[in-house]
Amino acid sequence: MSSTVSAPPSGGVMTERRWKAATWLVIALQVAFSIHFAATASVTHDEYWHLPIGAMHWRTARFDWEPLNPPLVRMWAGLPVAFLDGTPVPEKPIPPGEYGDRFVAANRERFQSLYFYGRLMMVALSAVTTLLIARWAGLLFGAAAGTVAAITWGLSPTTIAHGSLVTTDMGAALAFIAVLWPLERFAASPTWGRALGWGSLLGLAQAMKYTCILLYPLSLACWWFAPRQDSPPQAPRTVATRLLAGIALSLLVLNTAYLFEGSFRPLSSYALRSQSLKTIQNVFQPLSGLPVPLPAAWLTGLDEQRLVMEQQHPVYLDGVWNVTGFPDYYLKAILYKTPLGTLALFLIALIAIVLRRLELRRAVFLVGPAAALITLASSEGMQLGVRYVLPSLALMTLAAAALVSVPVRWLKIAGLGCAFASLAGLWSHPYELASFNLIAGGPDGGRYHLVDSNLDWGQDLKTLADYIRREKIDDIGLAYFGTADPAFFGIKFHEPPSRPQPGVYAISVNFVMGRPHVILDGKGGSRAVNIHEFSYFQFFEPVARLGHSIDVYRLSESDVAEWERAASQR
Known part of the structure; x- marks a missing residue:
């Protein structure tokens, strides 16, 4: 028999109160750091369209504007913005980046404030996630464990960063906690109330991020490992009935979240494109005439998401x-x-x-x-x-x-x-x-291990604008990994050359490390960047590193000549 402790002594009422007070202090610190980060960072890559689309859901009660993500988290972030946004509603869905372009154009003088309002909603969601984690840990392992969980989760740089951005990622973390905790309670005492509570939250989770579809098989698997109470167990048939009722309720809640938009269409009516869902469609071909108890936008969005995941991406x-x-x-x-x-x-x-x-x-x-x-x-x-x-x-x-x-x-x-x-x-x-730890060499060493949203997601455009004004730079070659136009921040720029030339350049670390993507050319257009097109900047030492995500270079004639000599000897 193992020497386990499921509910440790608190060490006295006053000690428990102090730990709980410490937990609230940790959450307050998390909120303070998150708000400052939200006010400091430029609009990041995916936020550019997430927030406008969230506001659009409120304004139109339609959920097919951009189906790659379910609407609930974006609607939460877009709630205060929907009442202030005057962006014209497009007649039909458009590419994601265009939502951001239209949103900024319609709110030219206040778009940064609107993104900040959306971020404040995410800070609140992130704080609730920390509170739930701390509360669950406290109930399982004691008040001190709640504080430890709050510190290590709530004050983690990753939590502060992604809990302050308008994306669906923190929503997924909240969903997993909000579903698995009631599941544990339901397993301990499988009453109707707990079954329906778990099912309701499971349905809401599906409207937050497609990753949460994993909660269906995970819930069934975790059921067997959930600790049981000492009371006489329920009959298996009773438990199974309540589990199925919870799952059925989750589907009802999911359809309600989409206002039953396109719900119960037959499977044969969908022109699915991903290999994953086409396989499922083929397997259920004999039943293709039966209605599917899912919103059309949710299912087509899942199909589009799987199609994207099945394609090749630079990693x-x-x-x-x-x-x-x-x-x-x-x-x-x-x-x-x-x-x-x-x-x-x-x-x-x-x-x-x-x-x-x-x-x-x-x-x-x-x-x-x-x-x-x-x-x-x-x-x-x-x-x-x-x-x-x-x-x-x-x-x-x-x-x-x-x-x-x-x-x-x-x-x-x-x-x-x-x-x-x-x-x-x-x-x-x-x-x-x-942020990176010392194993990775800190934030400046992180680029040799990871890039993309781990490091450079377009968050330092405002920092670059301040640097350009401070250094009185009239024109700069810029390769920026982001979706917002640097011109919105008063940056006059041109695209860097594909081979070194004298001049002043600001290059996103993603591009320095070889990331293929798209850049704006400073003339109202854009172009694709090939892999390693701007990797030659690794040869030079930057004169400034802005927020660890943008390097600034001042290349002279002698710098270029030195690079050419080195290149000729390879």
């Missing part, structure tokens, strides 16, 4: 580019992006599980879904950032917080020490998006 890891992804991408992303104190907490908690100092069944319940998501994400070719596995980090943090509940003094002290050591990640403020 970068440890200095190597490929288009098929890396099996260890997300494990290394967690290794490089997570504060060292948190990594140590994960490691010691794992040792405690192996030594049976932590309850194995509960650990599997929490860590199993995290491992499943990381495994599935690692099998995909589209690997663009640690943000895709935020739910895994949330669950791992919750499980590791149990370390402070064990009746072994050195493990408790180690858990608390690791939590406070993780606060070193705050040194990256306000550049949390580009």
Whole structure:
């Protein structure tokens, strides 16, 4: 029998109150850091269209404007903006970037404020996520564990960054916690109320991010590992009935979130394009005339999402580019992006599980879904950032917080020490998006391991504009990895040459490291950038590194001549 502790003593009422007060202080700090980050960072790559589309959902009650993402999180962010936005409604869906272009054009003098309002809504959502994680950890392992979970999750640079941006990533983390916690309660006491509560949240999760579809199989798998109460178990038929009722309710809630737009169309009416969903359509060909209990925009959006995931994408890891992804991408992303104190907490908690100092069944319940998501994400070719596995980090943090509940003094002290050591990640403020730990060489060394939304997502355009004004630069060659036009920030620019030439240049780190993408040319147009087109800038030493995501170079005739000599000798 294992020596487990599921509900450790709090150490007295006053001690418990102090830990709870500390948890609230941590959440207040998270909100403060997040708001400052939200006010500092420029509109990032995907935010450019996420917020306008969220406002458009409110204004039109339509959900097919851009189906690659479900509407709920974007609507939450767009709620205050919808009442202020005067962007003309397009007659039909348009490419995502055009939503941002039209939004900024219609709100030229206040678009930055509108994006900030949307970000404040995300900060609130992120704070709620931390509160739920801390509350769940506190109920499972004691008030001290709640504080440890709040520190290691809420004050993580990754949480502060992605919890302050208008994207669906933090919504997925919230959804996983908000579904699995009621599932644990339902498994402990499978009443009708808990079954329907779990089912309602499961349905809402499907309207937040397509990743949450995993919660259906994960819920069924986790059911078997959820700790049970000592009361007599319910009959299997009764439990199965209530599980099915919860699943049925989840579908009703999902359809309601889409206002039943296109619900119950027959499967044969869909012209699916992804290989995944076409395979499912073929398997169910004999039943293709039956209605599908899903909103049309949700199903077609899932199809488009799968189509994108099935295509090749440039992926970068440890200095190597490929288009098929890396099996260890997300494990290394967690290794490089997570504060060292948190990594140590994960490691010691794992040792405690192996030594049976932590309850194995509960650990599997929490860590199993995290491992499943990381495994599935690692099998995909589209690997663009640690943000895709935020739910895994949330669950791992919750499980590791149990370390402070064990009746072994050195493990408790180690858990608390690791939590406070993780606060070193705050040194990256306000550049949390580009934060890397010392294993990766810090924020300036991170580029040799990861790029894209791990490092450079267009967040430092305002910083560049301030630098240009401060240095009195009249014209600059700019290769910017983002979707907002630098001209919106008063930046006069031209595109850099594909071979070194004398001049002043600002190059996004993604492009310095060889990322293919698209750049604006400074004349109202854009063009594709080939892989390694601007990698020649690695030869030169930048005169400034802005927010760790944009390098500034001043190339002289002698610099160019030195590069040409070196190139001729290769």
